[in-house]
Amino acid sequence: MIYKLRLYVTGRTHNSLRAIENLRRVCEEDLRGRYEIEVIDVLEHPKLAENERIMATPTLVKKLPVPVRKIIGDLSDRDKVLFGLDLSPFDIAGENQSEANGGA
Numbered sequence: 001m002i003y004k005l006r007l008y009v010t011g012r013t014h015n016s017l018r019a020i021e022n023l024r025r026v027c028e029e030d031l032r033g034r035y036e037i038e039v040i041d042v043l044e045h046p047k048l049a050e051n052e053r054i055m056a057t058p059t060l061v062k063k064l065p066v067p068v069r070k071i072i073g074d075l076s077d078r079d080k081v082l083f084g085l086d087l088s089p090f091d092i093a094g095e096n097q098s099e100a101n102g103g104a
Contacts, residue, residue, distance in 0.1 A: 007023055007038070
């Protein structure tokens with residue numbers, strides 16, 4: 001299952017850069033190769049943010065798998081991010097164990 005994620009940021013602010021770094025870390029640690037990240041600067045693409053009803057940045061939008069979820073903030077709280085992605089530590093441990101057993 002591929003996670004399609006959109007991160008809305010405002011320029012290259014400290015919070016924006018921290019959110020990008022935190023999201024990449026969570027994805028590398030917990031979704032290894034099963035994710036796509038699209039970073040959208042609302043200053044450059046305000047219409048995209050308007051269409052998505054983004055009211056604050058940084059905001060992460062999980063497009064796939066459904067349901068769509070939004071997480072607002074710098075994504076420094078790993079548990080909150082995993083919850084927003086509909087993942088739990090148990091899910092991750094189970095998938096890692098499955099990979100170790102050859103996907104069985």
